[in-house]
Amino acid sequence: MKILIYIAIALAAAAGATWILSDGPGYVRIDIHSWVIETSFAVFSVLAVVLFITCYFLLRLISGTLRAPKKIGQWNKTRKTKKSQKKTTEGLIALTEGQWSKAEKLLTTGARNSETPQLNYLGAAQAAEAKGLPSRRESYLGKAQSCDANRGTAAGIAQAEQQLKQKEYEPALTTLLELQKSSPKHPQILKLLAMLYVETGQWGNALALVPQLRKRESLAPNELVALEIDIWRHLLENAAHQDLRKLHEIWNQMPSRLHQQEDLVFAYTHRLNALDSGHEAETLLRKSLRKHWSESLIYAYGFVEGANPEKQLKYAESWLSKHPDDATLFLTLGRLCLKTKSPEQALKYFHSSLKVDERPETYQEAGNLLLQQMGKNSEALECFRKGLALTIRTIAQPGVFTKAEPVLQKPSQVLLPQA
Known part of the structure; x- marks a missing residue:
């Protein structure tokens, strides 16, 4: 023209x-x-x-x-680049569909003239891992690392992810620490390190990473809060294996914003009670419940050994005005009545709890009371029978147990009474 x-x-x-x-x-x-x-x-x-x-x-x-x-x-x-791009695209689609052999073949052949060979080798490594070929996976990761202009960061991260997936914790730690030297602020490296520390129970190291995880936004806000709570809960549990002084020390080190967090209050008071400091646990639970009503905390209140069981019962009964239909509160009141040697009142509270919500443990409490303190064997047997039937029915429900998710525990399955 x-x-x-x-x-x-x-x-x-x-x-x-x-x-x-x-x-x-x-x-x-x-x-x-x-x-x-x-x-x-x-x-x-x-x-x-x-x-x-x-x-x-x-x-x-x-x-x-x-x-x-x-x-x-x-x-x-x-022409070769376009052909390579086509193979890469088809290989990634095959990888998504779980066609591991096809994906590996397409991605490796497409890597020869690809503008992003690192992507091809990382995908091929994933396919090899899915086929149970760790040596081939490592070979592809090595090739991806040699193609990486950023000193192998992406390939190293992929390698660490695979190592964590296979629970190869020592190699994963070595890989991540090497990556951290070259990229100390990389969000994904920090996230994987935190995962490794959590899975290996290195709670102190995990806690030390929290500020960086927050600053680099390695986790979503809700995930970071959940991680922080999990770390402090385990630190409390570990401290309880030592002595009361250490337990207090960990609680005082905890950020004050977490002192009203339900799971942590639950864990801390449970450990206090186990270390014969139930009066301290009772005070903290009462103050926490005054600010925020919680089923798990009111449940725990029925187990702690307060300084004065009668006052503890009166405090709990005062909550009935605001929570007249709370099955957990009735169950706790029944247990507190047992501590004050009031079996008849305890049985009434157990029956009130069952009217609101039939639970196996409530039937068990009522059955134990009828059998051991009242001598009503037939009524006790009926309670045990109903409780067992409920337990079997719960286990038999479809979807309760899955491989993908852990079974969610009720408070009754978490906090056990101290002998």
């Missing part, structure tokens, strides 16, 4: 010159050694334009011929 425009301009210029010189065509004489060329200016102008166009196309032809090998090479490279 440009060439046609240039020709049109040249012809227009020649026509213009001819028109200008129409009154006086002019005269051109060229002497070259013994050669003499004479013509009018108009004819000379036309010949000059024709000569210019001829030379232009001749030069273009020569230039195109000289550049032909390079263009052919570029065309061939582009």
